[in-house]
Amino acid sequence: MKLQLTIALALCSAAAFAQQALYNFNAVTSPQLNADASVTFRYVNPAADSVKVIGDFTAPEGAEAIPSVLSMTRGSDGVWETTTPPLAPELYSYRLEVDGVATNDPSNVYIARDVTTLSNIFLIDGGYRGLYGINDVPHGTVSHPWYHSDLLGTDRRLTVYTPAGYETSGRNYPVLYLLHGMGGDENAWSELGRATQILDNMIASGEVRPMIVVMPNGNVDMPAAPGESHLGLTVPTPQLPHSMEGTYEKSFPEIVSFIDANYRTRRDKASRAIAGLSMGGFHSLHISKDYPDMMDYVGLFSAAVWPFMEEAKATYADTEAKLEKQFADAPRLYYIAIGSDDFLYDTNKQYRALLDSKDYPYTYIETPGGHMWKNWRHYLVDFLPRLFK
Amino acid sequence: MKLQLTIALALCSAAAFAQQALYNFNAVTSPQLNADASVTFRYVNPAADSVKVIGDFTAPEGAEAIPSVLSMTRGSDGVWETTTPPLAPELYSYRLEVDGVATNDPSNVYIARDVTTLSNIFLIDGGYRGLYGINDVPHGTVSHPWYHSDLLGTDRRLTVYTPAGYETSGRNYPVLYLLHGMGGDENAWSELGRATQILDNMIASGEVRPMIVVMPNGNVDMPAAPGESHLGLTVPTPQLPHSMEGTYEKSFPEIVSFIDANYRTRRDKASRAIAGLSMGGFHSLHISKDYPDMMDYVGLFSAAVWPFMEEAKATYADTEAKLEKQFADAPRLYYIAIGSDDFLYDTNKQYRALLDSKDYPYTYIETPGGHMWKNWRHYLVDFLPRLFK
Numbered sequence: 114m115k116l117q118l119t120i121a122l123a124l125c126s127a128a129a130f131a132q133q134a135l136y137n138f139n140a141v142t143s144p145q146l147n148a149d150a151s152v153t154f155r156y157v158n159p160a161a162d163s164v165k166v167i168g169d170f171t172a173p174e175g176a177e178a179i180p181s182v183l184s185m186t187r188g189s190d191g192v193w194e195t196t197t198p199p200l201a202p203e204l205y206s207y208r209l210e211v212d213g214v215a216t217n218d219p220s221n222v223y224i225a226r227d228v229t230t231l232s233n234i235f236l237i238d239g240g241y242r243g244l245y246g247i248n249d250v251p252h253g254t255v256s257h258p259w260y261h262s263d264l265l266g267t268d269r270r271l272t273v274y275t276p277a278g279y280e281t282s283g284r285n286y287p288v289l290y291l292l293h294g295m296g297g298d299e300n301a302w303s304e305l306g307r308a309t310q311i312l313d314n315m316i317a318s319g320e321v322r323p324m325i326v327v328m329p330n331g332n333v334d335m336p337a338a339p340g341e342s343h344l345g346l347t348v349p350t351p352q353l354p355h356s357m358e359g360t361y362e363k364s365f366p367e368i369v370s371f372i373d374a375n376y377r378t379r380r381d382k383a384s385r386a387i388a389g390l391s392m393g394g395f396h397s398l399h400i401s402k403d404y405p406d407m408m409d410y411v412g413l414f415s416a417a418v419w420p421f422m423e424e425a426k427a428t429y430a431d432t433e434a435k436l437e438k439q440f441a442d443a444p445r446l447y448y449i450a451i452g453s454d455d456f457l458y459d460t461n462k463q464y465r466a467l468l469d470s471k472d473y474p475y476t477y478i479e480t481p482g483g484h485m486w487k488n489w490r491h492y493l494v495d496f497l498p499r500l501f502k
Numbered sequence: 503m504k505l506q507l508t509i510a511l512a513l514c515s516a517a518a519f520a521q522q523a524l525y526n527f528n529a530v531t532s533p534q535l536n537a538d539a540s541v542t543f544r545y546v547n548p549a550a551d552s553v554k555v556i557g558d559f560t561a562p563e564g565a566e567a568i569p570s571v572l573s574m575t576r577g578s579d580g581v582w583e584t585t586t587p588p589l590a591p592e593l594y595s596y597r598l599e600v601d602g603v604a605t606n607d608p609s610n611v612y613i614a615r616d617v618t619t620l621s622n623i624f625l626i627d628g629g630y631r632g633l634y635g636i637n638d639v640p641h642g643t644v645s646h647p648w649y650h651s652d653l654l655g656t657d658r659r660l661t662v663y664t665p666a667g668y669e670t671s672g673r674n675y676p677v678l679y680l681l682h683g684m685g686g687d688e689n690a691w692s693e694l695g696r697a698t699q700i701l702d703n704m705i706a707s708g709e710v711r712p713m714i715v716v717m718p719n720g721n722v723d724m725p726a727a728p729g730e731s732h733l734g735l736t737v738p739t740p741q742l743p744h745s746m747e748g749t750y751e752k753s754f755p756e757i758v759s760f761i762d763a764n765y766r767t768r769r770d771k772a773s774r775a776i777a778g779l780s781m782g783g784f785h786s787l788h789i790s791k792d793y794p795d796m797m798d799y800v801g802l803f804s805a806a807v808w809p810f811m812e813e814a815k816a817t818y819a820d821t822e823a824k825l826e827k828q829f830a831d832a833p834r835l836y837y838i839a840i841g842s843d844d845f846l847y848d849t850n851k852q853y854r855a856l857l858d859s860k861d862y863p864y865t866y867i868e869t870p871g872g873h874m875w876k877n878w879r880h881y882l883v884d885f886l887p888r889l890f891k
Contacts, residue, residue: 142737157603158601158603160551160601160602160603162549212547212549213549214546214547214549214608215608216605216606216608217605217606217608217620219603219604219605219606219620220737222615222618222619222620222728222737222738223728223729223735224613224620226611229611230611231606231608231611231613234735235735236734236735239734246732246734247726247730247731247732247734248732249732251648251657252648252657252659254645254646254647254648255645255646256643256644256645256646257643257644257645258643258669259640259641259643259666268640268641270641277648280647280764281763281764337636339611339612340612341636342636343635343636343637343638345625345628345635345636346612346623346624346625348531348609348611349611374670375669375670
C-alpha cells in the first residue's frame with residue numbers, strides 16, 4: 114500500500130492536465146447505490162441556481178411510479194444532492210441538468226452512447242432477474258473481426274460472442290444474428306443491450322444453449338461504429354441513408370459466409386436465428402423472408418415493419434409473396450414483441466393482422482413501455498431460451 | 503432518405519428521456535476540426551460567466567507552444583467559442599471548465615477514461631505519422647478472452663490483438679505482451695494507446711512483423727477493467743494494493759500458458775517480447791528478469807523502477823542477482839524510453855547507471871515531455887519495428 118500511495122502522490126503533485134497521467138480524487142460519490150436499492154446523486158457546483166437529475170427510473174412492481182426528473186437540493190457546502198425511491202433491478206441511464214444545460218455526472222465514469230447522446234449509467238441489483246451483472250460464471254469471448262463486403266465495397270466490423278469453452282471444445286455451435294436499431298451499431302447489443310452478460314449468465318444456468326452470437330453493423334454507409342471506422346472521431350449522424358432500401362438484406366449472406374468460414378458453426382436452418390430491435394427487426398423480417406432456407410428462428414423486437422408504410426411499398430413490393438414462401442415451411446419460431454406505448458405499436462398490429470389473415474403461426478409478447486432498451490433487453494432474455502431446442 | 507427521416511422524426515417527437523430511444527440533434531458542432539489543423543470548440547450556456555477549454559494541445563514542430571487553458575468567448579446567442587492555433591498531428595484530450603466546474607463537452611460523444619477521469623478526445627491528421635487513424639488497410643481482430651489464474655484465484659480478462667489474416671493463415675506468430683500503468687487496465691493500450699491502429703497501419707506498411715499482442719490486466723486485485731468485472735459499475739480506485747509486491751510477476755506465466763494454449767504462437771524466447779508503461783514498465787523489468795528464458799525483447803516506457811526506492815527493497819532484494827542472470831544471455835533488445843520532464847526520470851537515470859556499471863547492453867531513447875500517453879504512443883511506434891527481426 115505504502116508504495117502505491119507514494120506513486121499516486123507523485124503523479125498527483127506532478128499533474129498538469131494530461132501532461133502527466135491524471136488522478137482525479139473525486140470530492141463526492143455519485144451515484145451512490147444504497148442498500149434499499151435507492152440511489153443518491155451528488156454534484157459539486159456552488160454557483161448553480163438549479164440542478165436536476167433526469168433518468169429512466171423504474172419503480173419495483175406494485176410501487177408508485179418514479180418521475181423521470183428529480184430536483185436536487187443544495188447543501189451549505191455547495192454540494193447538490195437527491196435520493197430516488199427504491200428502484201427495480203435494471204440498468205439505468207441518466208444525465209444532469211445544471212441551470213437548464215444538460216451535462217453528464219462528472220463523478221460517474223460509466224457512460225454510454227446511444228445514437229448521438231451520452232448518458233451516465235448504473236446498475237441496480239444485477240439488473241432484470243440478476244442477468245446483467247458480471248457474475249462468477251464462465252465468460253464467453255467478445256471479438257471484433259472485420260469481414261469484407263464485395264457488395265458494399267469495404268471491410269466492415271463485427272462484434273462476435275463465442276461462448277465459454279469455445280476455443281478448446283472442438284464443437285460446432287448454432288448461431289444467432291442479433292441486429293441493432295437505427296442510429297445504433299455493432300457495439301449496441303454488447304453495451305446498452307448487456308447481451309454479453311445475459312448470454313454468460315443464461316448459458317451458465319443451463320437456460321440457454323451455448324451459441325455464437327454475431328452482432329453486425331446494419332448501416333450500409335457505416336463500416337463500423339462511430340470512432341471505429343475510417344471516418345475517425347467525427348460527429349455521428351442519426352440519419353443513415355440507404356439502410357432500409359434493400360441493400361443490407363442483399364449483402365447479408367456475405368456475413369453468414371464469413372462467420373461460417375471463420376468459426377465452428379452449425380450450418381443448417383435449424384441452427385440459425387436472426388433477431389433485431391427497431392430497424393434490426395425490419396432487417397430480420399426481410400432477411401428471414403428473402404432467404405427462407407437460412408434461419409429457423411426469427412425475432413422482431415419493437416420492429417419497424419415499414420413495408421406497410423407508403424414510402425417503402427416500392428422497394429418491398431414482393432413482401433407478401435416472399436412471406437408466403439417463408440411460411441410454406443414455417444420457421445420453428447417467429448417471435449414478435451412490442452411495448453404497448455411503442456410508437457411502432459400500430460404498424461406491428463397491422464403486421465400481425467396480416468399474419469393472422471394468412472394463418473401464419475407466430476408468438477406474440479406485449480409488454481408495458483415504449484421504444485426503449487429496457488424492453489429490448491427483456492425481450493432478449495425471453496427469446497434466448499426458445500432457440501435451438 | 504425520406505424513409506429514414508420519417509423514422510427519425512417519429513422517434514424525436516416520441517422521445518421522453520430514455521422512455522423512447524433518444525436523438526439529440528446537437529445545436530452546435532464541437533470540436534470542429536478545421537482545414538489548417540486548428541480546432542474550434544463551442545458550448546451552449548447563456549447563463550455561464552466563464553467557460554474555458556483545458557487540453558493537452560501540442561504545437562507543430564517549430565511553432566510557438568500552445569497554453570493548456572484557453573478562455574472561450576461568449577457570443578450574443580449564448581454560444582461560447584474558441585479556436586486553437588494549428589495543432590501537431592496527435593490524439594488530444596480535453597475538458598471544459600464552466601464557472602470553475604469541470605465538465606465534458608456535451609457535443610462530443612468521444613470520451614475516454616484515464617484512471618478515474620473522463621476526457622473528451624479528438625484526433626488531428628491521423629495522429630503521429632498518421633498511424634492513429636483507421637485507414638484503408640487490413641484490420642486485425644481485437645478480442646477479450648478470459649483466462650483462469652490459479653494463483654490469483656479468479657478468471658481474468660485480456661485484450662488480444664491478432665493480426666489481419668490470422669484466422670485463416672495457419673501460421674504461428676510471435677507475441678508481444680503489452681502492459682498498462684497504475685490505474686490502467688486491459689483496455690488502456692487499445693483505447694488511449696491507439697495500439698490497434700498503430701499495429702494495423704505498421705503491419706500493413708511492412709514496417710512491423712505480423713504479431714499477436716496480448717494486453718493483460720496488471721492489477722492483482724482487479725480481474726477486469728472497471729465495469730467489466732464482478733465489481734460492476736462501482737467507482738474505480740486509483741490506488742490498487744498488491745500490484746507491485748511480486749504477486750503479479752509470479753502469476754504471469756499463467757497468461758503465457760493460456761495464450762500458447764489458445765492461439766497459434768511461436769514459443770521460443772526470440773519470438774516473445776514484453777513492454778509496458780509506468781507500472782507496466784516495472785512489471786516488464788521484473789517479469790523479464792524473473793523468467794530470463796522467456797522474452798528476448800524488453801521495453802520499459804517511463805518505467806517505475808522502484809526496486810531502487812526504500813519501500814520496495816525487501817520485496818525485490820534479489821533484483822541485481824537476477825539481472826545478472828538475465829544479462830548473462832542478454833536480451834536481443836532491452837529498450838528504455840523516458841521523457842525529460844517525467845517524474846520518474848531520476849530513478850530511470852539511477853537504473854541506467856546500474857546497467858552501465860555492469861556493462862549490460864540497452865537502447866536508450868529520451869524525448870521531451872513527461873509521464874503522458876503522447877510519449878507512450880510514440881515509444882510504441884518506435885519499439886514495434888525493432889521486434890522479431
